Amino acid sequence: MLKNKINKELDDIKKNNLYRSFKNFYNDKYVDNLENNEKISKNFSSNDYLGLSNNREILNVIKDALKYGSGSTGSRLTSGNINHEELEKTISKFKDTESSLVYSSGYATNLGVISALCAKKDLILSDSLNHASIIDGCKLSKAEKIIYPHRDVEFIKKILEDEKFISQFENVFIITDGVFSMDGDIAPIDKLFKLCNDFNCTLIVDDAHGTGVLGKKGKGTLKHFKIKANENVIQIGTLSKANGLLGGYVASYSEMIDYLINKSRSFIYSTSLPPYVITGAIKSFELIENKDYVSKLQKNVKIANKIFSGLSYGINTYNFEDNYNKHETPIYPLIFGNETMKMSKYLDNLGYQCIGIRYPTVARGSERIRVSITSCHKKEDFINLKEEIDNYVKTHI
Ligand SMILES: Cc1ncc(COP(=O)(O)O)c(C=O)c1O
CATH class of the missing domain: 3.40.640.10 (Type I PLP-dependent aspartate aminotransferase-like (Major domain))
Incomplete structure (x- = not known):
């Protein structure tokens, strides 16, 4: 029966720790992208690179x-x-x-x-x-x-x-x-x-x-x-x-x-x-x-490069040929392998949006937190995230 097959496959997915489910992700709660917003941003999982999903114009x-x-x-x-x-x-x-x-x-x-x-x-x-x-x-x-x-x-x-x-x-x-x-x-x-x-x-x-x-x-x-x-x-x-x-x-x-x-x-x-x-x-x-959204984003990439390159873990397996100074996009794959989902949960409990990416989206062994930054982040946001990741590594790995 089809239902039996579906239940078995779902069980297998769960056993392999690959079960996907929804999570509420309200813009007003996590994205502080309206212009001149002074709030701390803990959203590092959005593709809204220029904050335009909340742009007043x-x-x-x-x-x-x-x-x-x-x-x-x-x-x-x-x-x-x-x-x-x-x-x-x-x-x-x-x-x-x-x-x-x-x-x-x-x-x-x-x-x-x-x-x-x-x-x-x-x-x-x-x-x-x-x-x-x-x-x-x-x-x-x-x-x-x-x-x-x-x-x-x-x-x-x-x-x-x-x-x-x-x-x-x-x-x-x-x-x-x-x-x-x-x-x-x-x-x-x-x-x-x-x-x-x-x-x-x-x-x-x-x-x-x-x-x-x-x-x-x-x-x-x-x-x-x-x-x-x-x-x-x-x-x-x-x-x-x-x-x-x-x-x-x-x-x-x-x-x-x-x-x-x-x-x-x-x-x-x-x-x-x-x-x-x-x-x-x-x-x-x-x-x-x-407008200057793109140049703000490109500046933020340079700032984030410096801060994330100081991470104590995850960065070692960062699979770019180029080094961090040359990195030019707002996507940072922090490869934590088996620790990825636990790290993502830990950050979630602190109010961060740092979604863990698993197989089949990425290869087994290269599970990662895909950190994405936007033109709306501030330097302190990157520093705060880095500190929390370092804290997790100190206490859990
Ligand atoms: C490289 C790439 N192509 C295409 C898509 C699909 O775009 P859309 O979300 O507009 O369907 C995505 C995003 O999910 C993507 O990352």
């Missing part, structure tokens, strides 16, 4: 946009095309591409773009630490897949140089996170871009954690490497992280977007985002570009 335009109604009432190709094209123009300008297309989430974007583009006679080269939504997009596509070791450009190059092997495929795609969501390291986009140009492949970059974070005015990982996207590049993004809202998008050249409008199933067969979300997203790009 965004909240005001959203209130105003409620005049369009609470829902979009249909797919973009039926009744759901309201103010969405205005957001797409904003995104294209922000990403410096000819065109763009908004989906209902970043997850739906990866699923819809990869499955529409990567066909039976194609090859996908995908980083071993890519986000689950990329992995699922690849699974849905009929292309052949090779998972390459994390950030290993030489490995990819060898494959591309094997003419006999490569000649079997019509199109080759390299797919990578721009900033890796659980590790905070940056993909070697400059090298991957060069490979794509040299070997006529397409680079798909999921910049969910790079947009609003890296590059001048938060324009993302390509800008970080001073690369202007050409027709060998497709950029994917989400509105749910630095933009503080909900939704996803793809940005590329016009025919590519036209193709996706006609072929991408998670775009075609899903109700479009509510118009007030779209209005909020347009405002969020304006703020990212014109």
Whole structure:
């Protein structure tokens, strides 16, 4: 019976200490992101890198946009095309591409773009630490897949140089996170871009954690490497992280977007985002570009680098090639292995939001507290967290 099977699997998950459950996570309780807030912040688990989920200017335009109604009432190709094209123009300008297309989430974007583009006679080269939504997009596509070791450009190059092997495929795609969501390291986009140009492949970059974070005015990982996207590049993004809202998008050249409008199933067969979300997203790009949130975040990363590099534990196994001074993103994987969930609980009892990340999200043995910082944190917040982690280590490990 199905119920028996489900109960057995749930028991197994619990026995293996991998059971997932909800936790209340109220913004007003844990996120102190309204501008000029002086409160101590103990939230180190949010992707709200610029504090825009509680930004007054965004909240005001959203209130105003409620005049369009609470829902979009249909797919973009039926009744759901309201103010969405205005957001797409904003995104294209922000990403410096000819065109763009908004989906209902970043997850739906990866699923819809990869499955529409990567066909039976194609090859996908995908980083071993890519986000689950990329992995699922690849699974849905009929292309052949090779998972390459994390950030290993030489490995990819060898494959591309094997003419006999490569000649079997019509199109080759390299797919990578721009900033890796659980590790905070940056993909070697400059090298991957060069490979794509040299070997006529397409680079798909999921910049969910790079947009609003890296590059001048938060324009993302390509800008970080001073690369202007050409027709060998497709950029994917989400509105749910630095933009503080909900939704996803793809940005590329016009025919590519036209193709996706006609072929991408998670775009075609899903109700479009509510118009007030779209209005909020347009405002969020304006703020990212014109206010100093991004530079505040980038300054905070430098401050946090110094403080967290003094941690007595967790940092030793920090798996970046680069050292802490060079770290450039707001994601800090503090790898505590078996101690992760106990440490997370200890911090939770002190009012901290420091979510533990386990298998299958990360590999067994690399369980971690994924500390993420925002432009709204203050130096004292990092010092306080570091002290509490050090206290735990002294008393428990
Ligand atoms: C790298 C990456 N891509 C895609 C997604 C999915 O985005 P969304 O939450 O908008 O569905 C996430 C976030 O969960 C992510 O970290």
